[in-house]
Amino acid sequence: MKVFLDNPNLLINEFNEMAAISQKKAYITVGIEIQKQEIKVLANYREKLNDLKKEFVKRKLENEANLVYCIDKSLLSLQYELEMLVNIKEDRMNEAWENLVNAQVTYGNVMRNNPCEFQAPNGYMERLANYEKLLFPNLYFQSAGGIIKKSHCSICGENFNKCDHIKGRLYMGELCYRIITEMDLEEVSFVENPANKHCRILAIESNGKTIDILTLREKSTTAHKTQLQS
Numbered sequence: 001m002k003v004f005l006d007n008p009n010l011l012i013n014e015f016n017e018m019a020a021i022s023q024k025k026a027y028i029t030v031g032i033e034i035q036k037q038e039i040k041v042l043a044n045y046r047e048k049l050n051d052l053k054k055e056f057v058k059r060k061l062e063n064e065a066n067l068v069y070c071i072d073k074s075l076l077s078l079q080y081e082l083e084m085l086v087n088i089k090e091d092r093m094n095e096a097w098e099n100l101v102n103a104q105v106t107y108g109n110v111m112r113n114n115p116c117e118f119q120a121p122n123g124y125m126e127r128l129a130n131y132e133k134l135l136f137p138n139l140y141f142q143s144a145g146g147i148i149k150k151s152h153c154s155i156c157g158e159n160f161n162k163c164d165h166i167k168g169r170l171y172m173g174e175l176c177y178r179i180i181t182e183m184d185l186e187e188v189s190f191v192e193n194p195a196n197k198h199c200r201i202l203a204i205e206s207n208g209k210t211i212d213i214l215t216l217r218e219k220s221t222t223a224h225k226t227q228l229q230s
């Protein structure tokens with residue numbers, strides 16, 4: 001790994017090279033053992049990136065730490081994409097869906113926080129959206145509405161409304177998010193474009209059978225958490 005205090009382009013170039021190699025392997029036709037190997041390569045490299053980030057944090061170099069966050073999470077998105085393909089090949093469709101949503105959420109955070117030296121590739125969100133359209137059926141989602149009673153900031157731990165950190169922004173290489181610890185649930189509704197695509201209907205009832213939405217296979221009634229009567 002190259003250290004880039006003087007020149008961030010060294011790390012960005014290294015990222016571009018790695019991303020290009022990974023993307024060549026992110027096709028459904030590529031050998032599964034090659035994809036599994038690439039997942040390991042990405043995970044190992046990301047471990048080194050995290051050591052580098054710790055080093056920058058120690059030296060209070062915020063721009064550098066944020067850049068490493070963006071590079072790390074871009075590679076994590078690629079890793080999720082490869083994991084999705086492997087899970088599809090190995091017939092684990094629920095996991096494949098989780099991988100895709102994780103890739104979208106992770107890359108979305110990068111897109112919102114691009115440091116000026118690093119331009120995350122634009123077309124990647126589109127690529128992920130295409131997977132969603134082509135590989136998965138239409139899914140139904142749930143959204144929980146309610147009143148947040150207690151929440152705090154992930155960066156400083158203060159009451160969420162009391163500090164100056166902004167949700168979705170990067171601070172010293174970490175994403176700020178709201179941690180909700182207490183909420184009065186008011187309603188759960190069905191939505192088409194949910195904030196959280198992990199929260200979805202897993203199975204439907206049809207002719208007395210419980211059918212998995214992704215595989216259309218009959219499920220045992222205890223295996224799933226959410227059902228929609230139809």
Ligand SMILES: [Zn+2]
Nearest residue numbers: 153156163165
């Ligand atoms: Zn804060």
